[in-house]
Amino acid sequence: MAEYSTYTDEVLVPLLQKGDKEAYAEIYNRYNGLLYIFAYNRLKDREEAKDIVHELFLRLWADHSRLAITGRLSVYLYTAVRNRIINLIAHQQVASRYIDSFLSYIGQADHQSADYLARYNDLQTFIQREISNLQPRTREIFELSRQSSLTRREIAEKLGISEETVKSHMHTALKLLKARLGNLFFMVF
Template identity: 50%
Template sequence: MDRILSDLELVNGLRKGDTSAYTEIYERYSGPLYLFVLKRWENRDGAKDLVHDFFLKLWEKKEELEISSNLTAYLFTAIRHAMLNQISREKVKTRYIDSFLSFLDAVEPKGTDYLMREKEMQKIIEREIDGLHPRMREVFELSRKENLSRKEIAETLGISEETVKNHMHKALKTLKRNLGVLFVYLF
């Protein structure tokens, strides 16, 4: 019969890079941490992503961890801080987008010249989207043009939600890199 490891044994194993200790921590705490975040945030995808990223960072920073014997308290405090930071970043992003949209609404179109620039910009954006890897482009278009959720895209394409997330991240990173200068120039 397997012995249940104490928090201190799990922490010591984690610090040493023991994947079984890490797996045990994940299996023991990922569900309760997810419910903790979901109860306060009410964003299923955001909660899943936050917990997933949290555990990735836990592994990446395993040697630097300053955890005494109370692993539970450490994990819940750390996930709470991560959640508050994420919510804060989203608020800043929302304020920026709202401000930008207000600016665009306030700018009065300047006739034909404005329409030509808008059409040209749309062509450039479409060309960049067409230049994405075929599967990445398909995921991006299902998300942005069809407004499908990660889960719906995963089911439609027969891939995992994590793969959908990775494709979206890479697509947005590529488009931002390739179109960044264009957006600064136009706006």
């Protein structure tokens, strides 16, 4: 069984396009946490942010054979989330919640040239920085969330009760995870 976790994005994309569910699962595991935080930080609404990430990944699988991913996978995914965020923000009913934030940003950006903005908007650099800025703690949460054999209550309880328990749990979870990657990803209840 192939170790999908060791594959680069460049290897995973063509596999996904061919309908490889494990490649899909690995892409999901790699990016769902990052994209969720990205969406949440901008929307400050947990439900909306969850919806965006859920719909994005649903579409990614439903359209896997038609995906036109020309550049980097990470840029593709962030762009998709960004577009969904803007769609939501530009929506008539919700726009007013974000206008103030936008106006204050425009105030700061007024002095900056379009040239600067173009460079500043390089998504690839932005994503690199986002990933490297990730707190070790947040990374641990990402890894823990991969472990679907633990119930939500179990983990939450453990997170709430004692840090030591969580740590050892994470340790076991990660060990198990390494052994498990590649086989049944989907749990059925």
